[in-house]
Amino acid sequence: MKLILKEYLASLREREELDAVLPDLLSQMGLNVLIKPSRGVAEYGVDVVAIGSIKKGEEEKLYLFSIKDGDLTRDHWSNGNQALAPSLEDIKYTFIRNRILDQFKDLKIVICICFGGEMHSSMSDRVVSYIDENKTEKRAYEIWNGDYLATLISAHLLSGSILPWKKKVIFNEKVININRRACFISSTLLRVSSPNFPGE
Numbered sequence: 093m094k095l096i097l098k099e100y101l102a103s104l105r106e107r108e109e110l111d112a113v114l115p116d117l118l119s120q121m122g123l124n125v126l127i128k129p130s131r132g133v134a135e136y137g138v139d140v141v142a143i144g145s146i147k148k149g150e151e152e153k154l155y156l157f158s159i160k161d162g163d164l165t166r167d168h169w170s171n172g173n174q175a176l177a178p179s180l181e182d183i184k185y186t187f188i189r190n191r192i193l194d195q196f197k198d199l200k201i202v203i204c205i206c207f208g209g210e211m212h213s214s215m216s217d218r219v220v221s222y223i224d225e226n227k228t229e230k231r232a233y234e235i236w237n238g239d240y241l242a243t244l245i246s247a248h249l250l251s252g253s254i255l256p257w258k259k260k261v262i263f264n265e266k267v268i269n270i271n272r273r274a275c276f277i278s279s280t281l282l283r284v285s286s287p288n289f290p291g292e
Contacts, residue, residue, distance in 0.1 A: 097242035101208035104161060110208050111139050111159045113249075117241070118142045120248045123155065136187040137179035139206075143196065154192065154199045156183055157236070163209035164237070169218065176205065177222070184226065206236040 104110040111129040118125050123144035129135070140157040158179045160168050169176050183203055211219065223233040 094242050094246055097245055098238045101238040101241050101245075102162060102210075104208050110161055110206075113245075114140050114157060114159065114206065114241075115142075117244060117249050118144075118155075121146065121244065129159075136191065137182035138187050138191075143199070152199060153202050154196050155202045155204055156187065157204045157206045158183065160205075160207040161209075162207065164205075164207050164211040164215055164219070166212070166214060168207070169215060180205075180222070180226075184231075188231075201231045202234055203231065204234045204236050206241070208238045208241065210237055210239070211235070 101110070101113075104113070115125045115128050118140070121144075123142040123146070125140065125142045127138070127141035129139045137158050138156045139159040140155075142155045142157075143152060144155075145152055146155075158176065160174070160176055162168070164176070167175075170178075180203065188201065205219070219235070227233055
């Protein structure tokens with residue numbers, strides 16, 4: 093099931109799909125979602141803001157999510173209006189300085205680089221170097237890739253009954269399509285490997 097979830101997450105667009113799933117997931121994990129994506133509002137690199145503790149017994153932190161669709165590639169990192177590197181700079185220099193309410197300014201900040209797919213091997217060193225250069229005692233970074241999101245969804249959000257009906261329909265349709273492709277591939281492989289496949 094986790095492999096199906098990973099493929100489902102990798103197929104989601106950033107707008108109104110992946111950024112719609114994440115707030116529900118965070119709420120189900122017990123975090124308080126303060127900001128959700130909205131059109132026509134300057135985001136300064138931040139799509140979702142949540143406060144709380146992910147690990148039991150851990151202090152409350154302020155989580156800032158910058159969301160991208162698909163795999164994290166070089167183009168996602170540095171090219172175009174929605175590139176990740178400029179978004180991270182906007183978070184550091186604009187959002188943190190100007191958009192955090194006074195009541196939350198004493199909390200440690202976790203900037204979460206969130207994407208539905210995988211990080212390409214060519215990007216690993218670049219992202220790790222960026223994090224090492226920019227993390228501080230009060231500001232940390234985390235990678236929320238498709239594999240990690242699939243694990244969290246399996247643990248907290250897998251029951252389709254807790255999803256709003258519209259998102260549940262989208263989720264079920266995508267999972268069904270993925271299952272159909274998986275079944276087709278499995279049956280094709282079985283046909284190739286077995287000369288006595290039923291119907292032959």
